[in-house]
Amino acid sequence: MEASLPRDEPVQLIDADGTAHDDPEFPLPDGDTLLRAYRALVEGRRFNDESSALVRQGRLAVYPSSHGQEASQIGAALALAEQDWLFPTYRDSVTITARGVRPAEVLTLLKGDWHSGYDPAVHHVAPQATPLATQLLHAVGFAQAAQHRHQDAVVLAMCGDGATSEGDFHEALNFAAVFRAPVVFFVQNNGFAISVPLARQTAAPSLAHKAIGYGMPGQRVDGNDAAAVLSVVGAAVERARAGGGPSLIEAHTYRMQAHTNADDDTRYRDRAEVAAWEGRDPLIRMRAHLASTGALDDATAADIGAGADRMAAALRAAITTDTAPDPENLFRQVRGIRSPQLVEQRELLLDEIRRSAQPTPAGGAR
């Protein structure tokens, strides 16, 4: 596939009012797919908001919300086939749940129970990456290995706009292009890297334009339009699957909330800007579109709401159940072969714990 410049305007199939528009290159997904996407959008929104509430209650250490970005996250996930792999970042929790990972397992990291709460092999989802852009290289290597082993697997590598400034972003795109690896790079441009706006990340016409320099196609998509994301990512996935090599997609969206609960976004952006994006909410437009086609009646909407309620209740129950940390875990899986040093240190800690559990003898000073 030859490198091609992205369009001047992001691809949009359903506008903010819910009206569908034909596109010569990217067809509107069928009604069933859109209804499935809508269900996932509602659950994703609920997941985001429930998680933020759990932070306020001290149940999660932190939650980087993707409220407002659900169309990007769901559209990208639904464009993948079962055998494909996802390499997500810390803000892509909703994408991961859309791949079928249990919501409570996604939050294991943020709950502090362990660093990754799910088995990557089960749902083909790599651990969420906290360092920026590093996972993009893993995605490329994974895809190279898939080529080597003749696996029919495409890899979706996700990052945010801030990550496009990192060296690993450039190395990943370059490696993928040189080796024609079956990777789709999906950048959610939500406007800010914590507090720093896009203008401080790049002087390029768009992030998608960067693709041309590596020799791959780039495309821009309305990141609040799940239908457009599904169609554009879907086309890139199929091209990669057919041996056409990597591509770069920039989803234009907006981070409606602060970076995390530790962030004060009133210091760096106007409320008017946030309010303007509320009018482009991905759930509202999909609901309006599905209602206009008759695909979403009141009963179906109620059923979708009830499903989200059940998901939220199960998530809350799981997160508010404390599991006792096992000190042995500190020493497990540090190495495949435990070192003598770790054996000694394990004994030290277990002995410490044993002694602290015993009552101190009367008047016994240590």
Add this chain to the structure above:
Amino acid sequence: MSIVHHERETAGAAATAATSTTTTSASGTETISMAAALNRALADAIAADPDVVVFGEDVGPLGGVFRITDGLAERFGEERCFDTPLAESGIVGTAVGMAMNGMRPVVELQFDAFALPAFEQIVSHVAKMRNRTQGALTMPLVIRIPTGGGIGGVEHHCDSSEAYYAHTPGLTVVCPSTPQDAYSMLRAAIASPDPVIFLEPKKRYWAKGEVDTTVTATLGEARVVREGADATIVSYGASVVAALEAAELARDDGFDIGVIDVRTLTPFDDETVCAAVRRTGRAVVVAEAPGFASVASEIQARLSERCFEYLEAPVRRVTGFDAPFAPPKYEHWYLPDAERILDAIDTLGLSPTGATR
């Protein structure tokens, strides 16, 4: 630039000469250079396991700047040994992804300081992936880095970075000093379920020795190079040679000095090293990296903790200086040599007729 070019040519010519003048002894072992031993280990590993791939910058048709991968691309094809774009983080980062997908990548990063762009991938991902995922994803990959000085290289070509890696939980860090260990330990590193930082002392690339490819190594075991009754020199990499020289010279003065090659910096073989030091009661640790917060410091600390009641004198360190690695015309002053090791031995309280106890 001219110095680098000269260095590469020298390296290549020497390695090529070594591979082409292989001699076979009656016992079935071969006398080859460390460079040739490493080349043999890579070839044998690729042939033995379809999941092993070798890649990096210049490792293909050129055969690596030190010719360690000489002939591999030609013999096994570009599927198994290939050049990448020039980007160290990219080399290691893609190796992480390959390991996640069941392969056993062996990558080459040409010089110590050139490995630093990959440091984040090594520390944040290579070392931690197994632990983060509770064993669901493992990192059976090997990162080969030519290490240390003594070859007249210009800046950024001759550092000793082992402490950075040894300080990182999850990594196995090895540094062989002989062709036999180079062969056996590289095979063991590739077979290891854990990620291995494989440090190759450049100065030793052209040193020849007997190599028996049927000899296997277990990572994490030190080697007693030379038994001694009066004091023990604990060392690794190119410094083992200086340690042996010092031990030989000390014999002329009537001292019986043992030498231990640590070989695996982490996990550390406390047992072998402590047994020798307890027996001799005196020890000198030798390494060419800067001494402050170094692997040599760690060994010294471990000996103080574990052998204190056996020690007749403080454990001494002989290391590189806490200064950036020296320019070529200065490195003979910088690198620990037999002379400096003997000076350290002089402070251990030995009498010329043997150990004073």
